Amino acid sequence: MKVQIINGPNLNLLGVREPDIYGNDSFASYFIQLQEIFPDIELEYFQSNIEGEIISKIQEAGFGCDGIVLNAGGYTHTSVAIRDAIKAVPAPVVEVHVSNVFAREEFRHRSMISAVCMGLIAGFGLDSYRLAIEALKGKNKKF
Numbered sequence: 001m002k003v004q005i006i007n008g009p010n011l012n013l014l015g016v017r018e019p020d021i022y023g024n025d026s027f028a029s030y031f032i033q034l035q036e037i038f039p040d041i042e043l044e045y046f047q048s049n050i051e052g053e054i055i056s057k058i059q060e061a062g063f064g065c066d067g068i069v070l071n072a073g074g075y076t077h078t079s080v081a082i083r084d085a086i087k088a089v090p091a092p093v094v095e096v097h098v099s100n101v102f103a104r105e106e107f108r109h110r111s112m113i114s115a116v117c118m119g120l121i122a123g124f125g126l127d128s129y130r131l132a133i134e135a136l137k138g139k140n141k142k143f
C-alpha cells in the first residue's frame, strides 16, 4: 500500500511555528516515526506553500497511490481549486489538521474540502496523521 502525505502552506514550520498550537516537533522527525509505525506502508511526503504545486501533487498521487493524507493548511478554508483536484482523482483523501480547527477562530470552522474527502481528523496534534493513515488502511476507493 502506498500513501502520499501532502502538507500545505506554513506546515514546513511545524516545531517552530506557534508551538502552543502546533507543538514542538518538526514534521521531518515525526515522518521518521510514522515510517517506523507503518513499516508495511510505502509513505511519501510532500510539502508546498504554493496552491498550484499542491494541486499538481494531488493529481499525480491521486492516480498513483492508494490514499492521500492532506493537511491543506490555510487553503483548507479558501481553495475551490484544491477541492476540485480532490474530486478529480480516484484515491481517497483524508483531511487532517494538527489543531482542533473547530475550537479556534470562526473562519477555520469552514472547510472547502471536507465534503469531498473520505473523512476528517483534527485536533490530535501530529498524531492526527497516524490516525488518518489508520483510516486509509484497507480502503482503496473513494467512499
Ligand SMILES: O=C1C[C@@](O)(C(=O)O)C[C@@H](O)[C@@H]1O
Pocket: 009, 010, 011, 071, 072, 073, 074, 075, 076, 096, 097, 098, 099, 100, 101, 108
Ligand atoms: O495552517 C493551518 C494548520 C491547520 O491546517 C492545522 O493543521 O491545524 C489549521 C489551519 O486552520 C491553519 O491555517
